[in-house]
Amino acid sequence: MSTKPILQAKGLNKRYGRVVALDNADFDLLPGEILAVIGDNGAGKSTLVKALCGAVIPDSGAIELNGQPVHFRSPIEARMAGIETVYQNLALSPALSIADNMFLGREIRKPGFVGQWLRRLDRSAMQRIAREKLSELGLMTIQNINQSVETLSGGQRQGVAVARAAAFGSRVVIMDEPTAALGVKESRRVLELMLDVKRRGLPIVLISHNMPHVFEVADRVHIHRLGRRLAVIDPKQYTMSDAVAFMTGAKLPPEAALAA
Amino acid sequence: MSTKPILQAKGLNKRYGRVVALDNADFDLLPGEILAVIGDNGAGKSTLVKALCGAVIPDSGAIELNGQPVHFRSPIEARMAGIETVYQNLALSPALSIADNMFLGREIRKPGFVGQWLRRLDRSAMQRIAREKLSELGLMTIQNINQSVETLSGGQRQGVAVARAAAFGSRVVIMDEPTAALGVKESRRVLELMLDVKRRGLPIVLISHNMPHVFEVADRVHIHRLGRRLAVIDPKQYTMSDAVAFMTGAKLPPEAALAA
Amino acid sequence: MSDDATGSVTAERGLQGTDQSVASFEEDRQSPLKSLQRFLHEYPTAIPFIVLVAGILIFSVAAGGRFFAPFNLSLVLQQVTIIAFLGIAQTLVILTAGIDLSVGAMMVLSSIVMGRLTVTAGVPVEISLVLGLLTGLLCGLINGVLVAVIRLPPFIVTLGTWSVYGAMVIYVSHSETVRAQDIEAAGPLLQWLGNTIRLGGGAVLTYGTIAMILTAVIIWYVLNRTAFGRHVYATGDDDEAARLAGINTRGVYIAVYTIAGFICAVASWALIGRIGAASPLGNQTANLDAITAVVIGGTSLFGGRGSIVGTLFGALIVGVFRNGLALAGVDSLWQEFTVGILIILAVTIDQWIRKISA
Amino acid sequence: MSDDATGSVTAERGLQGTDQSVASFEEDRQSPLKSLQRFLHEYPTAIPFIVLVAGILIFSVAAGGRFFAPFNLSLVLQQVTIIAFLGIAQTLVILTAGIDLSVGAMMVLSSIVMGRLTVTAGVPVEISLVLGLLTGLLCGLINGVLVAVIRLPPFIVTLGTWSVYGAMVIYVSHSETVRAQDIEAAGPLLQWLGNTIRLGGGAVLTYGTIAMILTAVIIWYVLNRTAFGRHVYATGDDDEAARLAGINTRGVYIAVYTIAGFICAVASWALIGRIGAASPLGNQTANLDAITAVVIGGTSLFGGRGSIVGTLFGALIVGVFRNGLALAGVDSLWQEFTVGILIILAVTIDQWIRKISA
Amino acid sequence: ADIVGLITKTEGNPFFVKMREGAQAKAKELGLELQTFAGKFDGDNDSQVAAIENLISAGAKGFAIVPSDSSAIVPTIKKARDAGLLVIVLDTPLDPIDAADATFATDNFKAGELIGQWAKGTLGDKASSAKIAFLDLATNQPTVDYLRDQGFMQGFGIDIKDPKKYGDEDDARICGHEMTGGAEDGGRTAMETLLQKCPDVNVMYTINEPAAAGGYQALKAAGKDDGSVLVVSIDGGCPGVKNVEAGVIGATSQQYPLKMAAMAMEAIEKFAKTGEKPQPTPGKEFFDTGATLITDKPVSGVESIDTKKGLELCWG
Ligand SMILES: Nc1ncnc2c1ncn2[C@@H]1O[C@H](COP(=O)(O)OP(=O)(O)OP(=O)(O)O)[C@@H](O)[C@H]1O
């Protein structure tokens, strides 16, 4: 806890009409760590990360990146600040191809005049890289990189979104349930990929309902309950069943964790 | 294997342009069992169950329900035959309320003249029942049963779809990754609910990537690979790692399972 | 065997003693503005209503007492009756994410059928009335079948049938208006919806307006209180999901277009009541006006969201603007100009209220 | 500690030695029909092309040699030039799930500005041409800002600006045509796009048509070969997803409407070339014709799917039908009727081919 | 000030714009408050009904109207007259004509007849073998449309059959009818099509001068702008008369919207002051504001004025 958090939020609030999605929520992400965020359905986890990456503007609260206050008004700003996100609903354009989706908003242009002045896309480079990234994830069953995303299976789509974030994140990578629709093999790849990314020095925020995954890769676990951070625990000091108990309200977490 | 299958398919084929989603796939569901269908992403599991419940019309192949050949041309026909399905993409209407979605296509009308002749809906009855069903699933964080589905969290939506199928299935219940977005608590409820449904005598088809879940509840496991049924195994005779090995092609299943 | 199930099982040990209460958050005490916002959030139709009231207030000042007179206000109601009728029909269709460009043509065709049969062909007026209503129904059914069974885009279908029904109008009518005097002689029943009720203060209500309001109430009931209504919304919202959920979306499409056609036929009856005659000309822009009313009323052109009440307010907003500008003595050229700007403004205010109340 | 991780770990032991090859399925040998279907599935724009060819063949028989003469075919090309221009502008907008009802009004306004400045105000023709082009651009920009920044529905915005720009046309022009002779005297440059190139066989191509084709090529390039084009498709497909994926959707909307306005201004230049004069009249149906061309060309009104090439074919299909019917001696009443039916038929065939090839 | 109204068919047609300008000038001179209305398109009856209602509601003394649908508007006009307003119909008479207090009309049929006679006279012997292209207004044949068209045929010596519609004639000299919408682009496309149908066309009848200008562009493109095709039109607007002067149009029938509107304003003012209603031209059911043939190539037996005179009288 001595290092300064790379991404930090204090007292975030967000309500939708009557529904309170964030209720004075705090958040810290330390450099180089994998932070898991767990919590019941509807606890406000997705809203929290959306607030962190500019997709939702909180009603109140402060966010700091590297100690500097930031006010993202759109996901582009967060992305330019180096925060890359896999959204729970994936944020893919169904009618576009896999390669197009991977490079949406950061297309590669051809070298030289054609690219500089005619702004022509380098299709083949993008396709090649897209295929590489997908292969790293082991998404072998994708037969055609120019297939439109709407023709992919649910898991294949998720793979595309994860590959995109992992390939382009430069400061923080946020993943909202990246393995929810993935098969055993593909999930394993995503976990390995996360460890890879971590090795590159990038911190990761992982939202997941899969406790074995969480306990396998996370350095710290942020437990979210009823719109706020309930506690942060060290997965090496608590068991899965403790975590689940805290998260569902069956047990109260110890003071130390609360203070974390 | 002595009992006659309640739902059976033989030689189903389905292609989308170049992509072959079903390649001569077979399928059997025995009365009263929970049959898990596992396979890689894109193996064709969703397409298989869609073909079984009328959402997709296969290019060729035969389907029998209770030994009678059936040709569902729409999901309504399958539903009228008693097959209820939780689709992977949930099939909910975002702008409608939770209660409306639960009763879509089988609304309850008021008793007497108002219902019979003016066809007036019994809103309060539907809301009451909807709330009951959701509570059974433990979806406590839903604050308002008249909330529109688009305002729910991903997991909450899945809960609504599962509750709907479990409440109305009369012959077969099919669930395509029902716990993918659910929390630990909610997943547990769904598993319990499945066992409940099984106890009522209804057979269930469960598609899932979660091996512990599959091995906990399934009576038989249908392994799908590259568009066809590779094998059917008994989860009591094989380990999870065997199943994963078969499904990913790391190992070949024994002859006996292949013949099943 | 079950050597593997341990992971999930151990994790779930933590579930014992789980909190079973329903989550509830404290509501902070609300300022009046906050509660207004919350109110608007829950009743979005209130927004066009507010715009309407604002419009009435503005013109009451700008155009003086003549505008706010009961007679004039009831006049506005008469003037928007036809557009409101078509707007109701259009709302149904738009709720299913469709559009019906042929509403104006169906209305004119029905009115010509009624008028010509009665006056030229000498058919008893009751029968020609029924045949006229059936004409609208049939036209709507054709639209519906093309949309639902052949699965053509509604825009194209109704653009095509608009031409076709328009040509039929000319063919059937020989481009001649069936004169009011002749209708009055041969079948006054056709003009029945033109009768009026006098209310206090000089206000005058036509039967046609009452019929329109009745129609609106019925359709409102159907949309909000019956299963069919829910199916309309679900189909418009996401028709694949609705189909998977077991709705006969095809039936919904056919029904919606057919009902729309029928409402247009009723509108044609009211139209004869309003102008006395059955005219083959005109109502070319009725489509656009009706769609405008629907959209100003807050119904989404992408389907699944909207309401009949909104459409009525939408029609009234445009009617009030046009009437108010005229009474304020604005030149006809600048009337168009101002109506254009006011339409944009009305929807801007709507958007703005929705945003702050979201 | 990690006493719990066993479950998932044991399951994954099975992953060792996983098959690493890319899945591939055998393709059965294909019949010619099958390969046609596959071809159509991959190149959906081929469908309007087929309908077009079919139309040409039919009229070559029905209307005799007069129709199939090179001169007549080039005439059809001239006749659809303006609609195709507007259709290109409209395609851009519709691809973002919008609609622009003001294209016709923007075009007429630009042409009036060019004509009046040159002839009445005596401004040098080069300057008035530029000012005219800027007029269209500005009108489009206004549409774009209203759509993107205030987030109003495009239908309402452009309905409103249609009224506004229409009123401006009347105001600026005093409803008077700027005569062809006067333009010829004061600024023949405005009529430059009316010049023609003679091809073999009597076919005649105007510079306007060439400009239209050039515009189509440029927009095609932008849509298919640049990042901006991808963003247009993504925004139209699902604008929330596009926003989350880091696209400046607001910028896309503004750009698209502005470009559309500019294309309309170029169209107005071609229009002066075609009719010689700058007229405040007409082009009332241009909007609808342009949208029809877009939709027949296979572009979805819900955004994200479609192509410029389809729009060109769509415009040609309607042009061929109208010309062919007239040459076949069909009465104008039945022309309307038949065009309506043909529009539906064309799209039916399209749907049908797509279905069998799916 | 007393309120008076003017309701025209559309906003965009110069004919009606001039009418509005005439009425505005006269109303200002007489100290009246003028409210103007227009339909959204040719044949827009509904907007005119609403306009009349608004005038009743505003307490107007009277109004002048160019009816879009001369019979469908009648019941509404009756309502206005019952409410004590003076109703003057301009340009196109009502059906029945006495449904209005007064009618100041140009005789559109007569206007057509004049150019028909002129064309026949100009062609002389060739008239019997002429080939005529008709550039009409719209498929639904609004009143002006068939009156002008049938007037022309009558003047040219074609059996018009039903005088209330065109298209039912069987004279071999008719090449065909195409719709122009009364605008240049429609005129050009229509004439291109008719030229394809009948390459030997030598007479082009046009519903109005914008259509004529558009049609002329088609002739020009086909190399037929050498005077081999006679162009006739109706309206007599200043650009139209200039086109006659330039030889684009052979002859046009001039009408007088400014005069019509100004007279209507005077009549309403008089009625408001004295209760006196205007009287029709002796021998006719309406007050004829006249139509004059304008051409620089007069034909004997058809009265006409030249373009110089025409430009003095033209309306815009
Ligand atoms: N756009 C919205 N409008 C209204 N309510 C919303 C909206 N988005 C989220 N909510 C509500 O806010 C609460 C928190 O939602 P959120 O998606 O953050 O939950 P979550 O923790 O991510 O759940 P899950 O694990 O199921 O994804 C839920 O009760 C949800 O209904």
Ligand SMILES: Nc1ncnc2c1ncn2[C@@H]1O[C@H](COP(=O)(O)OP(=O)(O)OP(=O)(O)O)[C@@H](O)[C@H]1O
């Ligand atoms: N509508 C469609 N159009 C084209 N291809 C499709 C379509 N639906 C599915 N496919 C393809 O068919 C194959 C099987 O898809 P399916 O959804 O059945 O897989 P799945 O086994 O359910 O995978 P997952 O576990 O990821 O849900 C995939 O390769 C997919 O790309």
Ligand SMILES: [Mg+2]
């Ligand atoms: Mg979430």
Ligand SMILES: [Mg+2]
């Ligand atoms: Mg699936």
